[in-house]
Each structure stands twice: as structure tokens, then as C-alpha cells.
Amino acid sequence: MPQNAPSVALQALTEWWEEMGVDIDHTELRALSAQTTPQQTPAKPEAAQAQSGDVAPAPRRRNKSKSLHDWIMEAESLAAAANDLPSLKAAIESYEGCDLKKLSNKTVVYDGTLDAPVMVLGEGPGGQEDRIGLPFVGKAGQLLDKMLTAINLDRKTNTFISNVNYWRPPGNRNPEAEELAVCRPFVNRMIDLAQPKVIIVAGGVAAKSLLDTKTGIMRLRGSERPFETPAGTRVPIFPMFHPAYLLRRPQDKSRAWRDLLLVQSRLAEMGIDL
Ligand code: URA
Numbered sequence: 001m002p003q004n005a006p007s008v009a010l011q012a013l014t015e016w017w018e019e020m021g022v023d024i025d026h027t028e029l030r031a032l033s034a035q036t037t038p039q040q041t042p043a044k045p046e047a048a049q050a051q052s053g054d055v056a057p058a059p060r061r062r063n064k065s066k067s068l069h070d071w072i073m074e075a076e077s078l079a080a081a082a083n084d085l086p087s088l089k090a091a092i093e094s095y096e097g098c099d100l101k102k103l104s105n106k107t108v109v110y111d112g113t114l115d116a117p118v119m120v121l122g123e124g125p126g127g128q129e130d131r132i133g134l135p136f137v138g139k140a141g142q143l144l145d146k147m148l149t150a151i152n153l154d155r156k157t158n159t160f161i162s163n164v165n166y167w168r169p170p171g172n173r174n175p176e177a178e179e180l181a182v183c184r185p186f187v188n189r190m191i192d193l194a195q196p197k198v199i200i201v202a203g204g205v206a207a208k209s210l211l212d213t214k215t216g217i218m219r220l221r222g223s224e225r226p227f228e229t230p231a232g233t234r235v236p237i238f239p240m241f242h243p244a245y246l247l248r249r250p251q252d253k254s255r256a257w258r259d260l261l262l263v264q265s266r267l268a269e270m271g272i273d274l
Helices: 005-019 026-035 046-052 068-081 085-094 127-132 139-149 177-194 204-211 243-248 250-269
Strands: 118-122 159-163 198-202 237-240
Touching: 068 085, 068 177, 085 177, 118 139, 118 177, 118 204, 127 139, 139 243, 139 250, 159 177, 177 204, 198 204, 198 250, 204 237, 237 250, 243 250
Parallel strands: 118 159, 118 198, 198 237
Antiparallel strands: none
């Protein structure tokens, strides 16, 4: 059956967005295309739809069967019980304390080399990651891989890649404070188990969350920041622009390059040749 005009336009628009680094949820897109025919009136804004009862408003917070404190405690005990990275991955997959899980297809935990000297932490999965189940596999991930390759880093030999949140937020919004808080015990444990020599943090959301600061990425990047997990793992953090931002602002790639050179020289100082 030929596609109708709105769905062709929608597809063209979202392909263009994807080109520019926006992660598109193709499941949502298919549902939207199915709803929209030339005869139908345009979709109502979300708030109006929710009011009229057409669609349930997307849940934005934790599973309310426990308090936030209790969900964090549960994350801490699951994380503490994991003695290696694969068991931690299984623990995160079994965890029900983040409602983003209900809205996503996959729990996206990590990719790369388990005993790598370099860990990269991003903000959370986008559309492609949610479909495939691995971090940084969309357009931004492809740019990240190229940037890492420029200083001899890659997933197969010396780099471990994860995020500070394991489930895709709807519409690729930023993860909220509570969503980050329930994931944090797993992030800390991941750092304790992986024992990276340095952590590259991609983007302001992840950098601000890990460093517990309101300072933006423009000021955080460009230098090394000390970081310590509650269990005492100390590792320098190198905040860097998110590759999705660099796709939109390629003129800032030279600053990202300087940040990568900083990582490379810190590793050399530690006696790690790439
Ligand atoms: N952006 C992120 O921060 N992480 C991913 O895994 C993908 C896109």
C-alpha cells in the first residue's frame, strides 16, 4: 500500500533530524504514522490529549510502590551484591525502580572492554540504543567512536562505554534528578568494579550529575576533575562536549580535540601507551 503524504513527510523530517544527530524513536514514529491519515485532523497537543483522556500521560517518575529512598537503597544493595560487571549488568536489568524502564524497549548497560583503562560515560540511551540495547550506537555514537579512534581508543581493545542512566527518556528529554539518583549506585559500583584509569564524561547532564555541580559543560570541560566513589575508588574525570552537541556545532570540535589530547597525555603520564 502506498504511504500517505503526511507519513512520507514525517519520515523525511525525522530522517533529516537523525542526520543532525537527534535520536528518533521509530516505534513511536510508526504509531504516529498509523494514527495520521489525510482525513484526520492534526493531533492535539499532549496536554489537551491527556485532559481529554485520549492518551495516558507518560509517567515521569519512579515506581511509586516504594519511596525514592527505598528504591535507592534497593539499587545500592543490588549493586553491592554484584561482584563483576556481567552480574552488575544483570542486576541493573532486574531493577524496577526507574519508570523509564516501562517506556523503553531495552535496558542499555555497557559495551566495550571490561578491564579497559578508559571509561566513557554518557547521559543515557537514545532511540537507536533503545532498539539495539548498546550505548552510543546512533549518529552521536558513530562520531564518538571516530573521536576515540583519533587517540587510539576503541571499544574492542581499551575502552568501556556506559551511561549515567540505563533507559531511554521519552522524546529524548534529559533524565530527571530522581531517574539519575536511582541509577547512581549502579554507576558507582560500575566504576568500583571496572577500575578505569580515567573517565571521559560526555555532555553536561552526565558531568553535572557525577560531579554534583550546577556548573555547565562549557566551564567543566578543558580540565581534569577529581572524582571518588563512596567505596573509595579515585579516578580523574575529563568532561567533554557530548558528540550529539558536536554534530550540531562542528565548530566546537577543535575544543573536543583538545580535551581528547588532555586525556591522551594524562594516560601517557600514567604509563599507559595507547
Ligand atoms: N547519548 C548518550 O549520552 N548515550 C548513549 O548511549 C547514546 C546517546
